[in-house]
Amino acid sequence: MSSAREAYLERLDSVDIPSSQKAILSRIAGINTAAKGGEVEVTEADGELSLPYTKRMLKWLAEAVGRGLELAGGHETPKEVRELLTILVSNLGEIYLETALDAASDTAAAQDNSKAEPDLSYVADLRNDISVLHLLLVTMQTLLMPLVASNLTIRRDLEKSTNAFVDRMETKVDAILQRAIDAAMTWTAKLLAQQKKTDFRPKDDAQLQLDQLQTPTCRAIFNFLSKLYNSAASALSGRVLEGFALELGLGLRSLLLTHFKSFQVSLAGGLFVSRDMTKYIELLKVFKLPESFNPSLEVLMEIANLFVIGPEALKDRLRGVGSQALSGVEKNDLRPYILRREDAGSVAVQSALHSL
Amino acid sequence: MAPPSADTASILSGHTTATRTPFSRSTNFTLDTFSSADFIVKDFVESLSETATSSRKSSQAPNVTSTQAFDPKPLIRTFEQALTRLKVLSEDLELRENELSANVRRVEAQHNQNIRARERDLEQAVDSFNGLERSLDGDGDAGGNAAVRIGERLEELDKQRQRAQDAKFMLQCWIEVSGRGDLSSLEDVRRLGGSDGKVRCAYIARQLLKISQKMGPQTNGRYANGVNGTNGHSNGKPSPRDIIEKFLEGLEKDLLKQFDEFYRRQNFDGMRECAAALKDFGEGASVMGLFVNQHQFFIDRSQLVTEDVSSDPEWWDRMADPDSEPPGVESSLQSLIDEVRLVAQEESFIIKRAFPFYEEVLSRFLQRVFQQSIQQKLEMVLDKASAISALAFLRALQTSKTYISSMVEDLKTHGLTEHPEPASVQTAAILDQQMDELFVPYSIGSSYIDREKRSLEELYSSLLFKYTTYHVSRVDTDHVLPANWVTVAQKTSWTNHVSWLTPSS
Numbered sequence: 001m002s003s004a005r006e007a008y009l010e011r012l013d014s015v016d017i018p019s020s021q022k023a024i025l026s027r028i029a030g031i032n033t034a035a036k037g038g039e040v041e042v043t044e045a046d047g048e049l050s051l052p053y054t055k056r057m058l059k060w061l062a063e064a065v066g067r068g069l070e071l072a073g074g075h076e077t078p079k080e081v082r083e084l085l086t087i088l089v090s091n092l093g094e095i096y097l098e099t100a101l102d103a104a105s106d107t108a109a110a111q112d113n114s115k116a117e118p119d120l121s122y123v124a125d126l127r128n129d130i131s132v133l134h135l136l137l138v139t140m141q142t143l144l145m146p147l148v149a150s151n152l153t154i155r156r157d158l159e160k161s162t163n164a165f166v167d168r169m170e171t172k173v174d175a176i177l178q179r180a181i182d183a184a185m186t187w188t189a190k191l192l193a194q195q196k197k198t199d200f201r202p203k204d205d206a207q208l209q210l211d212q213l214q215t216p217t218c219r220a221i222f223n224f225l226s227k228l229y230n231s232a233a234s235a236l237s238g239r240v241l242e243g244f245a246l247e248l249g250l251g252l253r254s255l256l257l258t259h260f261k262s263f264q265v266s267l268a269g270g271l272f273v274s275r276d277m278t279k280y281i282e283l284l285k286v287f288k289l290p291e292s293f294n295p296s297l298e299v300l301m302e303i304a305n306l307f308v309i310g311p312e313a314l315k316d317r318l319r320g321v322g323s324q325a326l327s328g329v330e331k332n333d334l335r336p337y338i339l340r341r342e343d344a345g346s347v348a349v350q351s352a353l354h355s356l
Numbered sequence: 357m358a359p360p361s362a363d364t365a366s367i368l369s370g371h372t373t374a375t376r377t378p379f380s381r382s383t384n385f386t387l388d389t390f391s392s393a394d395f396i397v398k399d400f401v402e403s404l405s406e407t408a409t410s411s412r413k414s415s416q417a418p419n420v421t422s423t424q425a426f427d428p429k430p431l432i433r434t435f436e437q438a439l440t441r442l443k444v445l446s447e448d449l450e451l452r453e454n455e456l457s458a459n460v461r462r463v464e465a466q467h468n469q470n471i472r473a474r475e476r477d478l479e480q481a482v483d484s485f486n487g488l489e490r491s492l493d494g495d496g497d498a499g500g501n502a503a504v505r506i507g508e509r510l511e512e513l514d515k516q517r518q519r520a521q522d523a524k525f526m527l528q529c530w531i532e533v534s535g536r537g538d539l540s541s542l543e544d545v546r547r548l549g550g551s552d553g554k555v556r557c558a559y560i561a562r563q564l565l566k567i568s569q570k571m572g573p574q575t576n577g578r579y580a581n582g583v584n585g586t587n588g589h590s591n592g593k594p595s596p597r598d599i600i601e602k603f604l605e606g607l608e609k610d611l612l613k614q615f616d617e618f619y620r621r622q623n624f625d626g627m628r629e630c631a632a633a634l635k636d637f638g639e640g641a642s643v644m645g646l647f648v649n650q651h652q653f654f655i656d657r658s659q660l661v662t663e664d665v666s667s668d669p670e671w672w673d674r675m676a677d678p679d680s681e682p683p684g685v686e687s688s689l690q691s692l693i694d695e696v697r698l699v700a701q702e703e704s705f706i707i708k709r710a711f712p713f714y715e716e717v718l719s720r721f722l723q724r725v726f727q728q729s730i731q732q733k734l735e736m737v738l739d740k741a742s743a744i745s746a747l748a749f750l751r752a753l754q755t756s757k758t759y760i761s762s763m764v765e766d767l768k769t770h771g772l773t774e775h776p777e778p779a780s781v782q783t784a785a786i787l788d789q790q791m792d793e794l795f796v797p798y799s800i801g802s803s804y805i806d807r808e809k810r811s812l813e814e815l816y817s818s819l820l821f822k823y824t825t826y827h828v829s830r831v832d833t834d835h836v837l838p839a840n841w842v843t844v845a846q847k848t849s850w851t852n853h854v855s856w857l858t859p860s861s
Binding site: 005008017018020021024025026028029030031042043044046047053056057059060061063064067068070071072076079080083084087091092095096099103106 | 672673676677678679742743744745746747748750751753754757758795798799804805808809811812813814815816817818819820821822823824825826827828829830831
């Protein structure tokens with residue numbers, strides 16, 4: 001495994017590189033050549049992508065391209081640019097960026113079955129990956145591609161391979177994000193499963209007063225998903241962030257819809273449900289979801305309300321009086337929630353159910 | 357009666373003397389008497405009266421009485437005689453005067469006639485000149501052509517004459533050289549003819565050389581007693597060809613020496629004449645060589661060329677550091693190029709004045725500067741750079757080229773021999789060609805881009821060394837996904853393959 005490292009060090013020692021160049025290269029590599037054959041200390045920080053590094057690599061390349069233009073006089077430019085672009089893509093693209101993405105992907109995969117809260121910090125780390133990809137892409141499109149425009153064959157060739165490379169990178173980013181979403185949903189489901197039966201059926205009113213505004217489960221989920229979303233928002237932007245948030249929102253909504261079918265709710269507990277739901281909706285609003293998601297938020301709120309309002313009002317609400325939010329919902333889908341009311345067996349509730 | 361002027365007096369004096377009649381003494385006067393300067397009327401009258409009285413005294417001498425009465429008769433007679441005489445003289449004078457005025461009128465009339473005749477002649481001449489001019493100018497095709505034809509014919513004849521003379525002289529020389537083995541007539545021309553003579557000398561000598569080449573074996577053979585035709589030295593006597601060649605050699609040396617002297621004295625006209633003569637010797641290669649080789653620039657600058665390349669370690673550090681901007685052109689190369697820029701401009705001025713075929717000399721001069729001075733220096737700089745690092749080499753190549761090419765552009769704008777006009781197309785092409793040739797060794801095939809790639813790859817793999825090391829070891833310890841391990845490992849080894857195994861030159 002250390003063969004690459006050894007090969008590199010060996011090369012540094014070889015005679016056909018001038019000593020002054022060895023000194024420069026060692027300095028750039030950050031290794032101490034004095035300690036001959038010594039172990040090279042690498043830290044986790046060395047394994048992270050660095051924008052300054054990326055910029056240095058691009059600057060070196062730009063210098064080489066400029067030099068090529070000046071020295072070769074132009075007629076060989078497309079060929080030379082192709083050579084240099086290939087080096088850039090293989091180093092900055094594949095060795096640097098793709099390795100980072102693969103590492104992130106490994107990290108993500110390794111946490112699939114974790115019992116503890118998954119460490120989704122790799123989502124925030126994507127910020128660097130994406131910046132690197134962006135810089136690489138901008139360099140290729142604004143600096144290199146115009147220089148090969150005169151040679152149709154090379155231009156098509158490079159466009160094709162560049163696009164293929166970018167596609168591959170984007171697919172990897174997508175896959176990592178998908179893994180993050182999956183892990184987040186799995187963990188959210190686990191958190192929901194930890195909701196206590198008594199959470200929505202408080203034994204006495206005193207406890208109700210003492211308790212905090214939301215149930216612990218709700219708070220845990222809120223914190224977990226907020227953190228994830230903030231990580232994503234710092235790393236992503238535009239459609240990618242929107243898509244990521246939408247996936248999270250849809251997942252959360254579906255989990256919540258299932259979740260509230262499975263707890264019996266007392267009259268006082270209904271208040272908890274309502275408070276929790278308000279918090280969840282607050283979370284979803286943070287996600288800056290598209291307009292089309294707004295009805296879903298209203299439905300969620302109304303479902304919480306189903307546990308809070310009196311039997312008479314329930315009947316009206318099911319008929320669409322007071323709020324139209326539920327008008328688009330198949331009434332039978334509401335039955336499971338109503339049945340979870342502590343007073344589901346009462347005449348008034350039963351009659352409301354009958355009206356469905 | 358007015359006293360006559362001196363002129364008239366002299367003219368009339370002879371005349372009057374001839375016509376003088378022997379009057380009595382008292383009337384003995386002529387026109388001369390009046391024209392004399394001391395003529396006084398009173399004295400004249402007195403002298404007249406004196407003669408009268410004295411003659412009376414002498415005639416009455418025997419009977420002297422003191423109371424004798426005044427006798428006016430002699431006086432009256434004398435005056436009467438004098439008056440008569442004066443009248444005659446006056447008439448005579450009038451006659452001569454009339455005669456002379458008539459003469460004057462006649463001569464004047466003749467003069468006028470003459471002038472009118474010349475006027476007509478002049479008009480006639482002007483007319484005929486105008487006519488001639490017109491006929492030469494335009495409409496007179498015949499006249500103009502005739503004049504041109506005559507001119508051509510004259511020129512041709514002159515040439516023929518010159519040729520004939522040359523041929524005669526040449527034959528004479530040939531006879532001398534082939535017969536007696538010396539070239540004394542030609543030597544004389546060379547000695548006495550000045551630079552014009554030298555030019556002619558060179559021409560004739562070369563013709564003789566041609567003759568000797570054509571005659572070659574026969575002539576040489578004669579000296580070799582017909583035994584062999586290889587060389588005329590077989591019998592100890594040099595062949596005409598050798599003599600001529602030797603002569604030409606001497607002549608060339610002479611001219612070169614003279615040129616050099618003129619050069620030292622900055623006598624451009626002299627240089628020009630010598631150069632023109634030397635143009636016939638191998639297209640002027642020797643004189644161009646002399647000028648270019650012994651040129652002050654090469655003597656002065658040889659030190660600059662061999663001077664060590666800058667060894668400032670800090671400067672070279674920056675040159676080799678990819679993260680710092682290249683510090684520009686190497687200083688010793690820079691001073692050489694600056695010097696070349698200056699010298700080329702100054703020398704162009706001299707070249708233009710000293711050589712009739714200055715473009716050729718300029719191109720030789722430029723070639724020499726590029727191929728010797730600049731190339732030598734550039735190689736030194738690049739060798740040094742290449743001993744520092746690949747990047748330093750590439751940067752040195754780039755900065756050198758930029759600097760030299762800006763010098764080339766400056767020279768083109770300056771115009772050199774065409775200054776202040778931009779350089780001629782030919783000179784510009786030579787500059788470009790020299791510039792290209794200077795850098796061809798470094799850009800031939802893919803050698804440049806290969807160096808660039810190697811440098812970039814070494815830098816990249818150095819920068820990513822720890823990163824790659826980290827990820828390789830991460831995959832190594834993390835056996836969760838062996839597939840990925842392969843990917844990274846392959847990539848790493850591939851990098852190494854690319855950067856380390858590429859042929860180093």
